[in-house]
Amino acid sequence: MRYCLFFVAVMMVFRNVDAQNQRSPSIRFSHFWNNEQLFLDRPYSTGSDTITISKLKYYVSNFQLFKGQKLVWSEPNSYHLIDGSNKSGPEIKLNISDTMKYDHLVFIFGVDSLTQSGGVKGGDLDPTRGMYWSWQSGYIHFKLEGTCTTCHATDKEFQFHIGGYTYPFNTIRRLSWPVSPGENIEFSIDIEELLTKKLLPSAFHIMSPSVKAVAASHSIHFLKTEK
Amino acid sequence: MKKSFLLAASAILLLSFVWIQEGLFHKPANFPDPVYNFTENRLKQETIDLGRALFYDPILSNTNTISCASCHSSYTAFTHVDHALSHGIFDSIGTRNSPALMNLAWQKSFMWDGAINNLDMQSLAPISHPAEMGSSIDSVVFRLKKTTLYPHMFYQAFGDSEITGERCLKAIAQFVLTLVSANSTYDKVKRGETAFTEQEEKGYYLFQQHCNSCHTEPLFTNGEFENNGLPVDSRLRDPGRAKITQNPSDSFKFKVPTLRNIEFSYPYMHDGRFKRLSDVLKHYGSGKLSSPTLSVHLINGISLSSEQRVDLIAFLLTLTDKDFLFETKYAYPNEIYSR
Numbered sequence: 001m002r003y004c005l006f007f008v009a010v011m012m013v014f015r016n017v018d019a020q021n022q023r024s025p026s027i028r029f030s031h032f033w034n035n036e037q038l039f040l041d042r043p044y045s046t047g048s049d050t051i052t053i054s055k056l057k058y059y060v061s062n063f064q065l066f067k068g069q070k071l072v073w074s075e076p077n078s079y080h081l082i083d084g085s086n087k088s089g090p091e092i093k094l095n096i097s098d099t100m101k102y103d104h105l106v107f108i109f110g111v112d113s114l115t116q117s118g119g120v121k122g123g124d125l126d127p128t129r130g131m132y133w134s135w136q137s138g139y140i141h142f143k144l145e146g147t148c149t150t151c152h153a154t155d156k157e158f159q160f161h162i163g164g165y166t167y168p169f170n171t172i173r174r175l176s177w178p179v180s181p182g183e184n185i186e187f188s189i190d191i192e193e194l195l196t197k198k199l200l201p202s203a204f205h206i207m208s209p210s211v212k213a214v215a216a217s218h219s220i221h222f223l224k225t226e227k
Numbered sequence: 228m229k230k231s232f233l234l235a236a237s238a239i240l241l242l243s244f245v246w247i248q249e250g251l252f253h254k255p256a257n258f259p260d261p262v263y264n265f266t267e268n269r270l271k272q273e274t275i276d277l278g279r280a281l282f283y284d285p286i287l288s289n290t291n292t293i294s295c296a297s298c299h300s301s302y303t304a305f306t307h308v309d310h311a312l313s314h315g316i317f318d319s320i321g322t323r324n325s326p327a328l329m330n331l332a333w334q335k336s337f338m339w340d341g342a343i344n345n346l347d348m349q350s351l352a353p354i355s356h357p358a359e360m361g362s363s364i365d366s367v368v369f370r371l372k373k374t375t376l377y378p379h380m381f382y383q384a385f386g387d388s389e390i391t392g393e394r395c396l397k398a399i400a401q402f403v404l405t406l407v408s409a410n411s412t413y414d415k416v417k418r419g420e421t422a423f424t425e426q427e428e429k430g431y432y433l434f435q436q437h438c439n440s441c442h443t444e445p446l447f448t449n450g451e452f453e454n455n456g457l458p459v460d461s462r463l464r465d466p467g468r469a470k471i472t473q474n475p476s477d478s479f480k481f482k483v484p485t486l487r488n489i490e491f492s493y494p495y496m497h498d499g500r501f502k503r504l505s506d507v508l509k510h511y512g513s514g515k516l517s518s519p520t521l522s523v524h525l526i527n528g529i530s531l532s533s534e535q536r537v538d539l540i541a542f543l544l545t546l547t548d549k550d551f552l553f554e555t556k557y558a559y560p561n562e563i564y565s566r
Contacts, residue, residue, distance in 0.1 A: 116344070117344045117345055118264070118267065118345065119264065119267050119268060119345045119346075119347040119348070119397075119400075120345075120347035120348060120392070120393045120396040120397055120400075121393060122391055122392075122393035122394075125393075126391055126392045126393050127348075127351055127364050127392040127393070127396065128364050128365040128368055128391065128392035129392075130365070132348075132351065134351040134352050134354070134355035134356070134363075134364075135342060135352050135355070135356065136342040136343070136471060137342065137343045137344035137345065137348050138344075169473075210473070
């Protein structure tokens with residue numbers, strides 16, 4: 001019996017080493033304007049207006065894989081600040097074994113509330129990243145800033161700082177997609193649609209947890225791009 | 228056999244942890260367990276020292292003129308004496324009175340309206356506030372890196388000299404966590420080391436009757452948000468807790484402040500409107516408090532004779548902790564800066 005356990009333990013060690021050498025599926029985030037990759041600091045004409053985006057940053061966190069109802073993998077310390085100025089975007093590697101079976105991926109848009117109230121954190125969550133409100137505790141989950149030439153905003157600037165983690169201004173979203181094992185996954189956001197159809201028609205500035213921030217968080221759509 | 232060994236081992240581990248923390252952070256016997264999660268930010272003497280150096284250093288402000296201690300002076304229980312509203316860079320005047328700082332490890336939320344959810348995050352507010360320090364955590368990190376003192380202090384505190392926002396905030400939090408006041412006459416009476424005078428005793432009785440529901444012993448705050456019936460300042464129109472919750476039923480509610488060291492933390496209230504304790508008691512004792520969000524604890528009003536007010540003040544003065552006010556390890560860290 002003992003030997004048997006020992007054998008299993010050795011096997012597990014080997015498997016683990018094995019897993020690290022295997023290709024690990026990756027997740028990428030990309031951003032679009034009129035069906036093409038979005039570039040920051042580049043003027044885009046919308047016909048009636050010219051829009052330039054200067055900043056696009058947001059948090060995605062708590063990546064998990066499920067097989068049916070069962071959690072089979074969760075990324076440790078899973079907090080990622082996605083920066084739109086980084087063309088290819090950071091790649092999130094799923095460090096999983098080749099044989100792992102899963103059928104859907106779950107992640108959180110924003111930063112979970114436990115982490116929000118658990119004190120200061122480092123890495124992508126370090127407050128020097130400019131994604132933390134100083135006057136009222138909480139992460140800015142999504143930041144989109146830029147200029148519009150013919151809009152009615154003061155200084156022709158728009159700033160959307162979307163955040164809030166407590167009721168009734170909770171902007172955290174738990175998102176789930178079917179995925180197949182081994183698949184490299186790419187998510188994209190249509191920034192043109194988000195900005196010109198959803199955000200700008202209702203406000204030029206959203207700067208705190210509020211009803212508007214919650215509405216905005218619902219209008220941010222991630223599309224899973226087939227590759 | 229094995230089990231009991233494991234049990235003993237873990238007990239020893241636990242005890243030694245408590246013991247280590249005890250050396251740097253002392254939980255007074257009559258206090259409840261602290262709220263702050265020390266396991267995420269383990270106290271260490273070098274980190275506390277670093278936090279103290281940062282607390283007293285105007286390098287945190289944009290103009291190199293204002294430190295945390297400018298508004299929170301150790302000799303006045305870490306409040307801003309004589310200023311109703313705190314003063315920051317370029318002599319700008321803030322909108323609120325700087326609160327006394329003590330026993331922060333027991334506090335659930337920070338600021339008069341509870342805007343801050345964790346002590347670690349507290350410093351970001353004054354550092355970034357345009358009327359306080361007018362800076363930002365990234366520029367603080369940038370400036371600290373260029374000094375000769377700090378990279379070494381970060382090395383001692385964290386094992387390498389990297390300076391990050393997280394580390395700055397953890398260090399400041401460690402220092403302010405050590406500001407524990409629990410050695411007032413009141414505490415000594417509770418520990419059976421001394422006794423109240425007759426007048427203090429009468430005052431204590433009145434306190435328990437009228438004030439303890441909000442200024443709850445032994446911390447002298449229940450940590451809740453309450454409206455204690457102050458007329459709204461028409462100039463500031465501070466909505467208090469409602470600013471955070473955006474809920475009208477929270478209008479003009481403020482966090483119940485501790486009354487420890489109240490003798491020294493004047494002026495009083497969120498806007499510093501009262502200079503003397505007698506003014507405060509005049510407010511409470513006037514018997515005609517009214518506001519739609521007035522606390523249930525004050526609905527029936529408090530009536531206090533002038534003699535009772537004197538007794539009550541005598542009790543409030545027993546909350547002064549001289550050891551806390553004159554503790555040298557909280558004071559300006561000359562010895563650190565001259566290293």
